[in-house]
Amino acid sequence: MLRSMFSAISGLRAHQTKMDVTSNNIANVNTVGFKSSQTVFQDTLSQVLRGGGQPAADRGGTNPAQVGLGTKLAGITTNWTQGATQSTGRSTDFMIEGDGFFVVQGPGGEQLFTRAGSFDFDANGNLVTPDGSILQGWVADANGVVNANGPVESLRVPYGAMVDPTATTAGSITGNVPSDVVDATSFQLGADMYDSQGVLQKVAYNFTKTGDNNWDVSVVHSDGTVLMAPTGIVFDAEGNLTTPAGPDFELAPFTPVGYPSWTNEVTMSLAGLTQFGGANTLAAPKPDGYALGSLQSFTLGNDGTIMGVYSNGLRQPLGQLALASFNNPSGLEKAGNSTFRVGDNSGVAMIGLAAQGGRGVLNAGALEMSNVDLSEEFTGLIVAQRGFQANSRVITASDEILQDLVNLKR
Template sequence: MMRSLYAGVSGLRNHQTRMDVIGNNIANVNTVGFKGSRVTFQDVLSQSMKGASAGNGTRGGTNPMQVGLGMGVASIDTLFTDGSFQPTGKPTDLSIQGSGFFILTDGMNQMYTRAGNFDFDNEGNYLVPGTGYKVAGWVADDSGVVNANGPVTGIKIPVGVTMAAKVSTQTTSAGNLSADDPVGTIVQAPTELYDSLGIAHKMNTTYYKIDNTTWLSKTTVADGAITADTQWQQISFNTNGSFKEAVTINPPTTTATTLNIPNLKMDATPNAVHTANHTVFDADGTPHAISMTFTTNAAGNGWTYKISESGVKNPTVVEGTMDWDSASGSYVQTPHTTPVVPFSSPIAVKAGETTYSFTFTPNAPGTAFNASLSQQTYHTNAVTTGLTLPALQMDSDLASSQTTPEVTVVDADGNVNTFSITFTQNGTGWDYNYTINGTATATMGSVTWDTATSTYAGLPTTVSVGTPPIAYALATTNPVAPASNPTTSLSTTSSQATLDNFDITPTTGATPMSIKANLNSITSYAGESTVQVEKDGYGAGTLDSKYIDTTGVIVGNFTNGQSKVLGQVALATFNNPSGLNKVGDNLFGKSVNSGEAKVGTSGSGGRGTFNPGNLEMSNVDLAQEFSNMIITQRGFQANSKIITTTDQMLEELANLKR
């Protein structure tokens, strides 16, 4: 009978333990990061009244007869399910969605928590305000790089952190240069560059449209603290408006005031309209797009002309009429008097602050219009560097000659020259001379065939072409012995001009700068011109504010408009988080059954992710706890009945002796 009494006592005691756990859960229903617990019961040792017996041939087996001696607590488990997330709006608050614990340190020991109510103290320590424990992670180096493989330490971001200046090394132009804009349109794109001391220098890039698919850009830096040359670039676009190429160009150092129109030949087709454009540079190096328009009258025997500066709102316009006088072989003013007065040349037109004279070289009218201005004065992107005679094979017939096909030779200033070589049999070898821009030279020398070396001897190594003459390398490849079927061709070797760096020397004591321009993102479509120039580099700055992103990275915003990584919060996971010890203050400590902490960044190794500006609330479910409370109360009440009933039975037993 005493067994039932002690069984009831164990039931009362252990249900009271369960009630204590339920009470603690309910008490912490609003505790940040709290993880509720549960109690599971188990029976205890049973007393055997009779053992089990096996069956035999005549009788079956019997089961054991056992009387239980009560119940006990099997375990008190911590439940690590996620709690709900409460937005706080405080950027230093963090919560973890998924597995993982914040790591807290006092410099010697590490503790773990799910409560992310953190803040910065007066020294810049990221910590728990109520306990002073520092949040552990990694502090970034001066360049903003976090070494997440290194040991974790308390995160400290001192007040007044500064960011060093970064010198500008590159500009990137992006946007559109309108294909609708007329020739001569000017577009401005200002920006700032920073030297090694963080001093800003104003840079301006001006874009000039010189034809339908080509723009010039002029880059200057001049703010009183800079010594720099003006840099010019030529930007070319494909016919579909996409970027083609860009090269550095060299505009003339002196202003040309006379523009020649060679071989002027008007179109005699009635009502024909022709335009010739050219870019000129004034004394300040500013380009001006000059446009000339010729229109044939309805009879096809006279023309009107107009010369103006394109892209200027109120350009200076020179206009007039003219016709062809066959007797004098010249263009004359219309109307004209007798005797005929030739068309006056040159004609003056003002572009910017410079007056340009147009000189005409007349040629009889015809159906083919020819009124182009002289060659551009800045170099193109295909500078001729060499001439090659591939598979050279001379004609062995006496008194015969052969001429290479004409090639174009372009010098570094963009001057275009035509060139060919003529070889003439002289009985023992071949004399050669050049034809440059349609004019043949006298014999320049002679060559012979060397059978021992299978080469032509006497060929020059350089060829001078142009005015002033430019020397180009001349080479032969795969020479072939003379034959009656000669092969004599000529090809040119060109080099692509590159986009040179823009060199700047600050007078502030900063180191010299070399700026590389990236123009690949510019387009030329119809619509508005939107081109802008962005740059790298920035001035020095002081930490203005900071925030934490979803990976736990602490980012600082500085007064120079830049952002930099300052550190990163670490997360720890355990093989058995239920084995952690609760040590108070929302903290857990590792135990021999929790395993070692596995430290890393959020989102890796099964670790959860951060929710900045949120706190994880308690995971206690009040409805479940109240239900458990009722069940526990009924269990306690039932066990108390066991005790009172057993007591009554003992009392009846004692009354038997009366």
């Protein structure tokens, strides 16, 4: 049989594979996080008809005469370029901008990796993929602290979860009291505090000028009860606070009296308070402490932190998403459902925080679309079709030659 026929058969097989890969790319043109693939061909072993010869004194060297035996598939490579961004507005849609993969727990507890960031909640509050794989990360403790050095675990957002109230223990006053006002001038500043049971207590900070560079500060409840008796504070000639002493400029702690559910001390800091000529710019940043609350919603930061928003105004981390990177992403094995598993040539999964160690940043409310280029794929279809067609013509021509050979004897 003619070698050309078998070479053409290998060409048919190779171009059929190219058609398969191209058709799969086109089928996934709208698949979230899909990465297109390309086929790479290489020639097979060649038959040596005449070996090469070295140059001699009386003649030159000769090159080998070789006939190729066709083509074969060298590999199917993956295009890891970034896909287009599609804004969805869903808080559970996450997109990786840059390198990296989401870590999910698949069926049977297998650790898988994906670029598709379309997640939702299951009945237990877990963040899951459409096929039920659970998103992995680090869960925050009761104080909102995330330990990213520990093992990853399933992430969940416990909607409706209650957070216990916390009493106010510290407050602060900043800004400027005007130096060019007469003695006995007063300024008042309102603030909200919480007692040991989380009950809102409205208070006022009162400033009264008692002399040059001298003021009295007191804390009064909205019902008129004096919580902290007037305490003198002193500024120097340049308008800087000298009493109480720095660096924290804290007044002596006071314990509210007359309120059975308010048993803790409260410390007031005057750091940042000045006395310059001009307007009154006193401000009271919200003191610590909060009432009983329940989880209402969450937001995602670019570093993967899931920040819970509670009904009492508290914002506290619930957990942090984990991202994985690989030395050779092309060595990953496709596991279906837009996921990958560690392959023999991918290297180990390096799991860590977003925006660190070469891993990309996260974007909430958006998805990464497929990076398939239709114009390139349709061009690939034409190339595959013509390659298949040309190889089929070689088989036809080889068959006609064999027919002529058979017809030599009638």
